[in-house]
Amino acid sequence: MKAAPDAQRRLLDLQAVDTALAQLAHRRKTLPELAEIETVAREISALEDERVRAQVAVDDLDRDISRFEKDIEQVRLRKDRDQARLDAGGAVREIEGLQHELATLNRRQSELEDAELELMEKRESAEATFGEVKSRLAAATERREAAERRRDEALSDIAKEEEFKSSSRAPLAGDLPADLVALYDKIRLDSGLGAALFKQGRCGGCRIELYGADLARVKSASADEVVRCEECRRIMVRTAESGL
Known part of the structure; x- marks a missing residue:
């Protein structure tokens, strides 16, 4: 799947909202x-x-x-x-x-x-x-x-x-490509986290550091390529902090 780099970056904003909502739901139960x-x-x-x-x-x-x-x-x-x-x-x-x-x-x-x-x-x-x-x-x-x-x-x-x-989630998700949000939501519903920042060679979802061919795959992927972690299958969002 392909999506504009800016749209992928905004997935992190969407994930932050969903994480906050999940924390609130957990707080309610506990x-x-x-x-x-x-x-x-x-x-x-x-x-x-x-x-x-x-x-x-x-x-x-x-x-x-x-x-x-x-x-x-x-x-x-x-x-x-x-x-x-x-x-x-x-x-x-x-x-x-x-x-x-x-x-x-x-x-x-x-x-x-x-x-x-x-x-x-x-x-x-x-x-x-x-x-x-x-x-x-x-x-x-x-x-x-x-x-x-x-x-x-x-x-x-x-x-x-x-x-x-x-109230802030709906417009945020509405501005993103529907297929990207659909993929993100499917992953999030399965694992609780749909997208995470790829930083310093490490997946922000499962915290596993990538080496060799796996790291090369991420580095060589085009900016609009939606890259997923081979381990946890979450979307790895690349930004200036990724160090690639």
Whole structure:
């Protein structure tokens, strides 16, 4: 393929724009905020599970305490009835029976109240754990939201840069021969780099230095010949810096 030396030189300008666009695309995919958001999301998921378990523990204790409170209330009501009957008097055997039952109910009430107190202490600890998990969850959520804001700001900046670069690419490519741009784009899409400066006997694409017949081939090629590297197949653009 042949193309005017100036058109070949302008391929380097086109490549600079495409390289910048590729770097912006890579930057979008590798923003540190993306990894941070993913890490915090896993942390939040684990904390949500922990929060549910802590909530269940508190709810279970509340249910048990409520049951004890009902049992204690029933014992108190029964004591009140027995005490009223005892106060009313009656046969000696009935009085002795009531006194025995009252003693049993007092012991039962004491046992229930001790058990309830133990549960209330456990609930206090469980509630503290629940509160601590919620605090960690809130802090993690705030970190994720902050990272998402930074991500969105970075993506907005990248989009603006891409728009600027893309707007300069179209007229640049439009001024070049269509077949030259087609060749360049095919190579670029295959390898990421379509054209590179040939400088001091070295291909700017694969960085391999040419010797002997390969170097002679480049030196002897006419100025309008589109020369490609035998190693990486990229277009080697020759300029005054090439040292030929």
